Amino acid sequence: MSDPILTVKNLKKYFPTGKEGKFVKAIDDVSFEIRENEVVGLVGESGSGKSTTAYTIMGMHAITSGAITYRGRDLSMPAKKRPAELKKEIQIVFQDPGTSLNPQRNVGQILQMPLKVHHIVEKHEWLKREEELLRLVGMEPDTVYRYPKSLGGGERQLVAIARALATNPSLMVLDEPTSSLDVSIQAKIIRTLMDLQKKLGMSYLFITHDMSLMRNIADRIAIMYLGRIMEMAPAQAFFENPQHPYTKMLVSSIPVVLEEEEKLKPDRVESRGEIPSPVDIPPGCRFHGRCPYAEEICRREEPPMREVLPDHYVACHLAGGKNETKGRI
């Protein structure tokens, strides 16, 4: 097992609501690590704190408590105070390339910015490097003169990826990079991303709500619910032997296209209820209101993260022990 490249420990991010003593607990005690050359998938419903986690790692939000370390160096400060050489190691691709690219600049100027800010190459080599970056993501080098408006959604996202690659990062945070695209275009972007990951030896923190996509690209998957990680496991174990009732509910809700996929789903846990407000998080296990197996203890005590199988962590009182929630296999 390789060393972690990024470690997040007991991370909390609370946003004030304007009311005395009330906070939106967007991230509430999250710990995980990303290893060298690894794709970690972070999944969850909207409002579960996936994107806040990404932004906090990028330093876009000041953290409330906890620690982020990059290869042993502290990264807990906001982006402004981070050393430049660490900033360029971690780059982000946002969900909507329509708003993350400046419409008044052409692709060349967009790609130039990181080269300029981080002094990657000399000024006279900028254009050459921009064209290289575009080739890297499978686009024509003459795209440098075009504007985002004239590009399709998929092409724009490729430009955003090229921009993130400009600083030769070792970790990329991908915040739902394909969720605004059609499946036929998504396939191409995902392929490009995965080829690049192998070729350049990067690690990815891949945030998405698409579980089927995760099954195909992630090495490990963490599932978030109301600001907490509920289950974290290698991709195969995550789908073949899900432990947490929430994971089962989510996986059994996925609409699939093949009969073989239907067989891979865990026993159906009927979806019910909705994600509660992150201001008033239910006491005990935060999932107990929607959980069909909830017992007395779930209403009282917050379950700790336990390693139930090698490298397979679950935050559930009942997982692995009692029959009702035992894995399918």
Add this chain to the structure above:
Amino acid sequence: MKEGNLLLDIKDLHVHYQVYGGKTKVIDGIDFQVEAGKKIGLVGESGCGKTTMVRSVMQVLPTQARIPKGEVFFDGDALLKISKRDLNRVRGQKMSMIFQDPTASLNPVFTIGSQIEDTIRYSGMVKGNDKKVIHEKAIQALKDCSMPDPERLLKCYPFELSGGMRQRVCIAMALATASKLMIADEPTTNLDVTIQDQVLRLIRQLCEKKNMSLILITHSLGVARMMTDWIYVMYAGQIVEKAVTSRIFEHPYHPYTVGLMESIPKLTGEGIMEGISGKLPNYLNPPKGCRFQDRCKKVMEKCRNCKPRLFPVEENHQVACFLYERGRAEDPEVSHE
């Protein structure tokens, strides 16, 4: 398809939009049938004309849209020809539509109650517009959608509800008046997968209970598979494949459907898929012949010049592709039964 059973029959529909720079030929000769009590899926990617097509059924197209050719028959009425008054009667009492974004389709400054009650009032289904009857109907509509505490809900404003609840309110509103056909335009695209599951189950149960037909527009083949009896696959304003749901997943024929199926990430974890290169053709100047030709791997000379019709490949399965011409019965109006 048996003529007597047909609820909706669209024949050779063309829709053009008048835009700066010319006419965009968005819908190009579509035939579409819905039998009474059946659930039909209309699948395709963004910009392929799915929404335009159903909007032309509801007659709620934007003002720059023109229908130069085609006919829409619904339950005995020719919708493109009847008077505005008759049209309102049909729309009010026989069919209704659920839109993709419930936040945008509910008015933020009126309560849920006044919006549902208005819908019932203007449908003309309550004689004399008795306030009490309308109120009861609104409550019943919410109860049908298994919403807790409908009395309180009627007094709520849309912003007080979650996305899933708002969509359920839209469904309740649609069902309060419609009796024959429900059109759901990507009803769950904005919702999380667990909530999507709940909403889809609700739509299916209600349609089955009231024996209504459903046209479900979606870009997700998975959702279509879960919900429908028949699937029409649409590409660039044309129907490229239509079949019974189970058949199309067992054996897709059209190169576009095949590509689409391959593009979808599977739970089996077989790795990352190919995708379809290229993009939709320009509607201002669509290519002659098959509209998929520039993205098709199996393109032939003929595809560049002639527009393929729907050729039957199996029972209950038709494909608009010259690969499956086969010289068999060339009549596209082959019986579905």
